[in-house]
Each structure stands twice: as structure tokens, then as C-alpha cells.
Amino acid sequence: MAKIIVVTSGKGGVGKTTTSAAFGAGLALKGFRTVVVDFDIGLRNLDLIMGCERRVVYDFINVIQGDANLNQALIKTKQLDNLYILPASQTKDKDALTQEGVEGILNGLKETFDYIICDSPAGIERGAYFAMYFADEAIIVTNPEVSSVRDSDRILGILASKSRRAVENLEPVKEHLVLARYSPKRVIDGDMLSVDDVKDLLDIPLLGAVPESESVLLASNRGIPVILDGKSDAGDAYSDAVSRFLGEDLPHRFLHYQKKGFFGRLFGS
Amino acid sequence: MRTDTIQSKANGKNVAKESTPCFELKGSVITMIEMRLLQSNLDFFSIQLDKKVRQAADFFLRAPIVLDLDEVQNDDNEIDFLTIAETIRANNLVLVGFRNGSAQQLKQVKNLGFNILPDTSDRVSSEIELPANNTAEKHTPAQNQNQKPKYTPKPTGVASYSRTVYQPVRSGQQIYAKDCDLVILNSVSAGAEIIADGHIHIYGKLRGRALAGVHGDKSARIFCSNLEAELISIAGYYRVIEEIEDRVKNQAVQIYLKDERVTIEKF
Ligand SMILES: Nc1ncnc2c1ncn2[C@@H]1O[C@H](COP(=O)(O)OP(=O)(O)OP(=O)(O)O)[C@@H](O)[C@H]1O
Ligand SMILES: [Mg+2]
Numbered sequence: 061m062a063k064i065i066v067v068t069s070g071k072g073g074v075g076k077t078t079t080s081a082a083f084g085a086g087l088a089l090k091g092f093r094t095v096v097v098d099f100d101i102g103l104r105n106l107d108l109i110m111g112c113e114r115r116v117v118y119d120f121i122n123v124i125q126g127d128a129n130l131n132q133a134l135i136k137t138k139q140l141d142n143l144y145i146l147p148a149s150q151t152k153d154k155d156a157l158t159q160e161g162v163e164g165i166l167n168g169l170k171e172t173f174d175y176i177i178c179d180s181p182a183g184i185e186r187g188a189y190f191a192m193y194f195a196d197e198a199i200i201v202t203n204p205e206v207s208s209v210r211d212s213d214r215i216l217g218i219l220a221s222k223s224r225r226a227v228e229n230l231e232p233v234k235e236h237l238v239l240a241r242y243s244p245k246r247v248i249d250g251d252m253l254s255v256d257d258v259k260d261l262l263d264i265p266l267l268g269a270v271p272e273s274e275s276v277l278l279a280s281n282r283g284i285p286v287i288l289d290g291k292s293d294a295g296d297a298y299s300d301a302v303s304r305f306l307g308e309d310l311p312h313r314f315l316h317y318q319k320k321g322f323f324g325r326l327f328g329s
Numbered sequence: 330m331r332t333d334t335i336q337s338k339a340n341g342k343n344v345a346k347e348s349t350p351c352f353e354l355k356g357s358v359i360t361m362i363e364m365r366l367l368q369s370n371l372d373f374f375s376i377q378l379d380k381k382v383r384q385a386a387d388f389f390l391r392a393p394i395v396l397d398l399d400e401v402q403n404d405d406n407e408i409d410f411l412t413i414a415e416t417i418r419a420n421n422l423v424l425v426g427f428r429n430g431s432a433q434q435l436k437q438v439k440n441l442g443f444n445i446l447p448d449t450s451d452r453v454s455s456e457i458e459l460p461a462n463n464t465a466e467k468h469t470p471a472q473n474q475n476q477k478p479k480y481t482p483k484p485t486g487v488a489s490y491s492r493t494v495y496q497p498v499r500s501g502q503q504i505y506a507k508d509c510d511l512v513i514l515n516s517v518s519a520g521a522e523i524i525a526d527g528h529i530h531i532y533g534k535l536r537g538r539a540l541a542g543v544h545g546d547k548s549a550r551i552f553c554s555n556l557e558a559e560l561i562s563i564a565g566y567y568r569v570i571e572e573i574e575d576r577v578k579n580q581a582v583q584i585y586l587k588d589e590r591v592t593i594e595k596f
Contacts, residue, residue, distance in 0.1 A: 210500055213518045217499025232496075261536075263497060263516060 062170035065177050066195035068219075070211025072182030074203045075240030078276055078286065079298070080179035081109045083199065085285035086302030088143035092174040095134065097165075098148035099191035100181040101157060107147045110137055111283020121149040124161030130168045139288055144173075154187045162190045184218060193224050197234040199305075200264065203241050204252040209261050212237075216262065235264040238301060242269040244317035255315050268301030270294050271314045360524070360540055361393045361425060363565060366413075369406040375416045382420045385569040388560055393423045395446060398430035410438055491527075498523060498537065511541075519559055528552065538562070541584075551584040556593070566591050 067080045077100070084096040098106035101121065107113040112135045118128035123146075130146075137143045146165070149156070169176045180191035192198065198219055202212045219233045220226055226233070239258055246252040253261075255269050275292035279285065287302070289295040297314050304310055382389045394417055401408065410427075417424045426444030427435065435445050492506040494513045500520030504511065511525035516533030522540070523529060529541045531553040538560040542549025547564040556577060560569050563586045573593065581596045 210520055213500040213520065216497070217502045217518075217521070220496055220499065221502065261518070 062173055063175055063196045064166060064170075064194050065175060065197045065199060066180055066192040067177060067199045067201060068180035068188060068192055068215050069182065069201040069208070070184060070188075070215045071203070071208045074201050074208055075238075075270070075276075076182075076201050077106050077109055077179050078280065079199060079201050079238055079240060079270075080106065080177050081280075081285040082287040082295070082298035083302055083305070084110070084143055084145075084175075084177050085137075085140060085287045086299055087175050087177075087306075088140040089287070089299075090302070090306065091142070093142045093172060094175045094177065095144040095146060095169055095173045096177045096179060097146040097169070098179050099157075099187050100179065101148045101152060101154040101187055102150065103181065104148035104150050106145060106179050107135070108283065109280040110145055110285060111139075112137060112145055112147070113283070116147045119147045119149040119152075120165065121152040121156045123165055124156060124158065130165065139284060154181075154185070157186055157190050159190070159193070163194065166194050184214065188215075189218075189222070192219055192233075193222075195219070195223060195233050196225070197236065199236045199238055199267065200262070201238050201240050202258060202262070204239060204243075204247065204254070204258055206253065209253065209258055212262060216264065236267045236305060237262060237264050238267050239269040241272045242314065243272045244315065248317050255312075266312075267304050268297050268312065269314055270297040270301070359393060360522070360538075360543075360562070361395050362389075362422075362567075363395050363397050364417075365397045365399065366401050366408070369401055369404045369408045371409055371412060374413065375419075378416055378420055382422070384571045388569050390421055391423055393425045395425050396427045398427060398434055402429065402431045402434070408434065408437075410441055410443070414441075414443065492525075494523075497533070500537070525549070535561075540567075547586050549585075552582075553584075554581045555579055556582045556584075561591060561593075563591055568593075 065083070067076050067083065069076050080096050084094050087094045096106060096110070098104050098120065100106070104119075107116055115135050118133040120133065122128040123130055123133050134144045134146055137145065146169070166176060178191040178195065181187040192215075200212045200215060202208050216235060219235070223233050225231065237258070239255060242255070243252060247254045255266065259266055271293050273292060273294035275289055276286050276294050279289055279292065279295070286292055286295045287298045293314060300310050300313065396413065414424050424443070426446040427438045428446040429448050430438065439445055491510040491512050494504060494511070495515065497515040498504055498513060498517045498521040500518045503522045504524065506525040506527065508526050510527035511523055511529045513523060513529070513531045513533065517523055517531055517535050517537040517539065519536040521537035523531070523537065524540045524543055526542065526544050526546065526549075528549050529539050529551045531539065531551070534555040534557055535553045536557045536559065539551050539553070539558060540560075540562040541551045542564040543562075545564050549563055551561055551563070556573070557579060558570065558573070560567055561573075561584050562568075563584065566586060566589060568591045577593045577595055582593050583596065584591060584593050586592065
């Protein structure tokens, strides 16, 4: 049975698209047929991060409006055979999203894919609403700061009251937390909330803390999901998070500050 | 020109029908802050208000204010209501209206274009129909039938003497238990608001706002297993987080009114 996962946060720029791309690639690596859908109508950048931007012909809105069919709009990624993206429109307005349109697309995708990952735009308006409405599970992306946690809390409230599962009185949307851009050093310095603070405030299960890492930007500039990097701590953190998402019980790495030893300093990491 | 537009509207799709409703009415509870004016001399009004608002900027942002003139009713000095209103607005508060003034004061207020709200005495007289402020009675309706109540109890309908919430109450959510107690078996996040006409029980952390006895029941209490609240209020009397002592923070407490003061007591 296909699963719809929304990656959402409320606050902007916290790492939703990075997380969507990483989970898409991570699930595809595990052998699942996976598609990442960009709901950030008007600001698309998922295709950039996933290295597909030059092959966008049709988009989400074209399919909703009947100008193209789903297969014409889906783009296969270069890195993985079973990973696809459905790009957002850069020209159309988010008002072009309709409930029936979104439902139709998701139902179409369910026939082919095991996992449908919806990359939500920031905010709590139309785009974010449709990205979460049909979700079975939600990955809440939060940065370790008070305003981001507060917005995530808000989104959790909306998921619990306004999603399809809430409205139709079905089993609630399953909630997961990804703590992105985490810097154990800055927690010690008192500039950031700790993992425990955030877990205490939001009280949902933690898939993983992803360290703040330059490799994320480098990977997205090259259009390759960071999880495929192989040498990136952020990539490793995402790969652990995907395993936990699939039910594996792994110890958390990256939570605590480790002073780099002599060799660490010498070779970086 | 004019008739053209009207005609094209009438021909277009946007034709109004009397049967299509333009609005709907819903009962809703908004927490308001009552500001009691204590003197007609306003020399320090602005400074004092500014100081108060700074203590809890988030809480006061766009908060609705009712200005109560009860204490200055018999003060013959002219009060500069315009300055009051402007100062309130300058502090990002919303002045809803005035009440409890002398006839002369209310006339002045009205001429300035402000709203006049019903006096509290009007409200009290209509509330006298509530059962006596003993909450035990609320919980045992049978007793009400046997004992002759002092006042005619308000018909309460089905036996819904409490409302129970199992899920966390998240930022931006508001829960109101009308005519009854509210039981929360989870945490209440910062930015969430729980409101009850009766008592409130919270078996998780209280980080948001809790307002018990919002219709004036001064015997209402808040019970909570871990207090970190932004605001607590009993029957309209409130305390913001800055006014909560560290001694009781993160503790299991009960909160009640004692001599019109919100009192917090550790268990
Ligand atoms: N772990 C990380 N370490 C360093 N930089 C990161 C990390 N995660 C994300 N970033 C950077 O943060 C920026 C925002 O990330 P991203 O686009 O994924 O966020 P978003 O939540 O999708 O933003 P928006 O709300 O605009 O859609 C990007 O420049 C990205 O490279
Ligand atoms: Mg994004």
C-alpha cells in the first residue's frame, strides 16, 4: 500500500527540501519506488537540489489543469532508477492548486510508487495545507531554536485537527521529527536548544539530528542528494534517519559535541 | 457609465440571491483584558502602561482591552479619553470599549466615537441564575434536584460535566469547555489556550494559557502537574509568566483566587 509522507515545518529555510531529497534518495536506495512532489508552487527548487532542473517540461499544475499527463511530468533522477520527482510550476500561482486536483495526482502516483514524499512550502497557507492534507505520515523538520520549534508545534496542531485523517476520524497522521542544522558545539555554548529540549517541547519521536554541514550546500549545488555523498556526516545522519523511519533501532550519532582529536583536525571530517 | 456597471454585474454570474447567506453567527469566547482606571490624573498613564506591556510583550500584542470606569465614576474631573485611547493604541493593544462610567462620562466617550459595553452590574444580574458557586453541586446534578437550589439553575441539558482532551494541545489551538470543567490528559504548548467555565485539570505540562471560570466563577481552580504557563487566569484575574515565582515553576500546583488575587500553591 503506497504511503504519502509530508515533509513540513511551518518556518521557512529550515531544511524541508533538503530532507525531502534525502529521504527520497534514502528510500529509493532501500529499493522502494519513490517520488518526491514539490508543493512549493512558484518557488520550485526541489528539481535543482535533485539535479533535474534542465529536464523540466511539464509540472504539477500542468497535470492538474489537464495540459499534460502524470507520466509526461514525472522526471527520473540520474542517480537512482526508482527515484522520480514531480516538479512544481515556476510560473503559476499557488491558487491553481485544488483539492480534487491534488487528490487526483496523488491517487495516480499511488498506482506506481511505494512512497510519495510531499515537500511542503513554508507557512500554513494553501500550498502547505494541500501538502499535508492527504498525508499518512509527517516528517516535521525543525531547527534547534525557539521560533522554529513553535512553528512546528503549530503545524502538529494543524495535522491533528485539519488533515484528512483528522477530518475523517481515521487513525491520526504518524508524526516524526528531524532536527536539522544541529550543532552540538553551539548547544554547549548556549546558542541553541538541545535535542532533549526540542524532544521535550514537541514530544514526538526523533528520527535523527542532522548536523550543520557544508556538505549539504555542496551537494545541492551539484544536484546530488547529500545522502549519496558517502563522506558527509549530514548524509550519514539522514541515512540513519531513513533506517529509523523504516523501523530500525539505531543508536543516535551526532548528538554530542566531540572535540576533534589530532587526526580529526588533520584530515577534517 | 454607472448603469453600465450595474447592468453588467446583473448579467454576470455574481448575482446575489436573498437566500444565499452573507454571514453566519457563531458563539465565541475571546479573552479580554479589563483595564480599571484608578484616577483621572493621567500624567503617568503612558509611562506605566508602557512598562506593563514591556513585561510581557507577546501576551499584550493586539490584546483586546475593556476600559472600566467604575473607580472613577464619581470623579468630577474631566478625563482625557482621547489620550487614553491613543496611548492604548500606541502600545499595540485594541481598545474594545468602555463600561461602568457615569452617564456624563459615557456620553463623552460615545461622542468621541468609542463603543460602550454593558455595565458589569447588568451582567451580574443576568448571571444570578447560575447555581451557587459551589462546584461540588455542578458535579452532582442529583443533589441539585433534591435540595432546593438558592437560584434557579441554568438548564444544563445532558450530563456533560467535564470535557476531556486526550491529544496534546498545540500552539495556535484553543479549547473551550462551556459550562463545565476541562480535563487535559496531555501537554498544553506555548501559544495554545485552554478555557473553561469551570475548573481546569492538566496532567501534562502547561506551557500555554489556562483560563478557568471565565464566566466569573471565582471558585474555579486550575490543577496542573507541571506549571510553565504563559498566563493563568481565574474568573478574569490573571498572572503572566513574569509574575509567576520560580519557586512554583515546573511544579505540580493548584491555582485559585484568594482575596481577588491569583494564588499558586504547590502540592
Ligand atoms: N544540515 C544542514 N547543514 C547546512 N546547511 C543546511 C542544512 N540543511 C539545510 N541547509 C541549508 O539551508 C538552506 C535551506 O534549506 P532548504 O531549502 O532545504 O530549506 P526549506 O525548509 O525547504 O526552505 P523553504 O522554506 O524556503 O522551502 C539551504 O541553503 C540548505 O543548503
Ligand atoms: Mg523548500
